[in-house]
Amino acid sequence: MMSDVRRQRRLEQTVIFLGLLALSLIWLTPFATVVLSAIRGQGDLLARGVFSLPKKIAWSNFAEAWSTGDFSIYFRNSLLLIAMKVPLGIFIAALAAYPLAKLRFRFSGAIFIFFLAGLAVPVQVTLQPLLVMMKQLGIANSLFALVPPYVAFGLPFQIFVLRGFFRLIPSELLEAARLDGASEWTAFLRVMLPLSVPALATLCIIDVLATWNEFLIALVLISAKESRTVPVGLLQFQGEYSSQYTLLMAGILISIVPVIAIFIFLQRYFVAGLTAGAVKG
Amino acid sequence: MSEITLGARRPVIVRRRRWRIPVTAIPYLFLAPATLWYAAFLVYPMLQSLYVSFFDWDGLSPTMTFVGLENYINIFAVDEVARLALWNNILWTIGALALPTFFGLMLALALNRRAPASTLFRTIFYSPAVLPLVAVGLIWAWMYNPHFGVVNVTLKAVGLRSWANGWLSNYEMALPATFVTFIWSHVGFPMIFYLAGLQAISKDYYEAATIDGANAFQRFRHVTMPGLAETHVIVLSLAVINGFKVFDLVYTMTYGGPGRSTQVLGTWMYFQTFQYYHAGYGSALAWVIAAIVLVIAIPYIRRMSRG
Amino acid sequence: MRGLKIFAATALAGFVAFSGGAEAKDTLRLMTVFDAPTVKLWEPVLAAYNAANPDVEVKMETVAGSGAAVYPDVLRTSMASGDPPDVFFMWGGEIAGPFIKAGQVEPLDAYYEKYGWEKVVAPWTIDRITRDGHKYGVPFHARGMGLWYRVDLFEKYGLSEPKTYDDLANICSTFKKDGIYCASFGGKFGWQTMRLLDYFTETTCGPEEHDKLNMLQSSWNQPCVVAAYDRMAQWVKDGWLVPDFLNVAPNDARMPVYSGDAAMVFEGGWFEGVLKSDEQPLENYKFFLPPTGHTPVRYSAFPEQWMIPTSSKHKDQAAALINWMTIADTQKQYPEAFTASATIGVESDCAVAPRDCEWKKLLTSDSATYPPTDQAFTKELIDGFFEVQDGVVAGKITPADAAAQMQAKAEAWKAKQKS
Missing domain, CATH: 3.40.190.10 (Periplasmic binding protein-like II)
Structure with missing residues (x-):
């Protein structure tokens, strides 16, 4: 009887696996197109069709995209921006989410709604006031001009999500820490944050990607080439009357390498909880 | 269980303090950095746009004409495109609530295990999110191209010639086709939320349910779903909010066309503000979007997260 | 926490660096829609100008993207926030209309007299950029x-x-x-x-x-x-x-x-x-x-033009730059950067670019044109x-x-x- 269950289990697993495999092939078709377009000549791509196989592989596209596109500048800026924005934003979001999830105080409901309201704000209408503000702060046109709006626009979402996940952490754990004499600050830092690693990792990934790909604010707030980020840099391959598709696609492939690496690195924390349970079991 | 693990791993350090912050002030101190930052760089510019929404202004001239509520009245009374856009937003939001959310949950359940294949699949299903918008727009325009696109070519090859059509160029198909791209690019989003949510459900519950003789479906219904309640609130309310705010994908893929058939409130606001030079009217549209989102999302979030 | 401190330190260093640089010469900001290859063609042009004019430094800012989709949005925001470039690229006709109507574009009639541009560029292009009797721009490209x-x-x-x-x-x-x-x-x-x-x-x-x-x-x-x-x-x-x-x-x-x-x-x-x-x-x-x-x-057919914002602090220098970019002497030295030029007497090399050469003859002759409706x-x-x-x-x-x-x-x- 036991072996019957096991056999059924295995069959189930195989069906799920094959389903996932088929689905992921569909999911990868657009990616395959990006890759195919990045490794061939422009004439080959346009005359023979974007879904045909390349006549000749043109690896040189990558080097050319890197140099004509001045990618080294944009890469440095985007990475620097992520290093500044992501830890800062998530940390202050976590700070705010903690009392909203776990402490009782006056106006907590109102403050939560106040932050939630930010989710509803369309970023487009704030561009002009933001540019004026950055000018007054004297950081318009520099990479630093992007940190204030990026952090601000990330907060409502991050506070909302973290509050939700913090609520899942049993309050008894915090209570135990407090009984041990820990301050609220210590309880937050030593109990809440370590237990929320999957949620924090999830937010980090979303935030890294959002920051890496943000286009509109970066486009409007920064006009100097030295301070531009990768998505705005990609515009350069699209001229007034024609696009250099192959270089654009090569540039895109180059540009997604670091984010894919970050994703693969961070996603191990998604299943951190699983192991804890497994050890116990 | 966790107390012990935790205690063993990270001993809680107790320090003696010379002075103590009043207990009642503590929550506000935690909230202070976020509140200040948020007020300065989001609330303040948004209030400026609220101010602008009561004016007739091209967004360029030094002079603005006060028109009171006229912009708001025009949105509902006069502007036919705004009405169409609102309808498109409603359809989009319903779709966003149902499809990517459901697929995301299914994927999370299937991939919630520690195996090399799971890691690979998770990366694949989340990977569209790493592509910049310009790439998504270009590639999908090619895939949907009526002449050489891979979608029509595939349909014809598998004997579904009658299904082939103009997709983005077709008044009726343009929005659904854009939505398919949306599913492709966004399914990873609910997926990783559900993956994170599943971590919070203790294995003990599953073991207990199995011992009680619950089958897989019963375990899903009585253990998984209740355990994901908090995650559902997050995923569903974000689906609503982003459904009404949708802009990027529609703007890139259809530019509101053909005709104006795929205009949504977000694109219409952008056209009004930036291309037609009606900054006042565009700001009013932005506030209408915000109001709709808040009216729907906030009561839901409050109700679900009580207690 | 450490991340925060590092951020604060970097940010502070940044502020200092940005406010500390003393400016010996005036910076002229030139805003264009050029894509990467065009920017490369223009590098020697601007380098030559900067070398010949030690008191100014022309810096090109570019917002590429096809078909007037992105550029006007950026330009508009920069102007409305009081941070405009000194010279900017613009299409002809009504695309420039809102900027002119809002009083953001300087009428260049005086500079036309000073530099005699009326004789330098194809007459129909000047007609096309004239609005309410004023000339607000200098034709740069003539496109048919x-x-x-x-x-x-x-x-x-x-x-x-x-x-x-x-x-x-x-x-x-x-x-x-x-x-x-x-x-x-x-x-x-x-x-x-x-x-x-x-x-x-x-x-x-x-x-x-x-x-x-x-x-x-x-x-x-x-x-x-x-x-x-x-x-x-x-x-x-x-x-x-x-x-x-x-x-x-x-x-x-x-x-x-x-x-x-x-x-x-x-x-x-x-x-x-x-x-x-x-x-x-x-x-x-x-x-x-x-x-x-x-x-x-x-x-x-339609022209593309250079314009100067009303709020530019360097209008005379901006006009001088436009003049230098418009005159045939300059353009002949950099033929690749000045294809489709509106300037009379700048011939493209008919052996290298035969079609451009044909167009050039048509567009600087007295042939008749109509504007595309979107202009x-x-x-x-x-x-x-x-x-x-x-x-x-x-x-x-x-x-x-x-x-x-x-x-x-x-x-x-x-x-x-x-x-």
């Missing part, structure tokens, strides 16, 4: 559009360049018979489809009436407009155009032509450069001005025009209804302007 065709396909079916509209119709039905689309269009954004409709309107209404329509001095709800819409509907219905093109991007519309599935595209003089960068055989492509049946045969109408009105045009192509609006709807939109727009 026509039908570009595949020489091999024309030869294969024994076709020659058409002299009348009927010739053109014959060409299309010949191709249709042989399973080749006559022309390929990309309807996304509306302006490429518009080129064909503009040509029909020029043909059915004639030059005088066409101009009046563009200035909204004549009713759109008249038989010749209906006839133009009718032709559009006919071309689609007869399968002369690659079908389902309403949301195909204009650049992607070239692909069926490159692959030989379609014979023609409606493009401007820039198409020679496009063919080069798309690695297509230049000798296989020629263009003709579509026959209108009226004399003179007018064709669609005659404001963006708000032209989007209404595109909506009607899309409806006709999709068969959702009859030509007669289309003419009536277009007139209704024109009247609504005029009423709005008055209030």
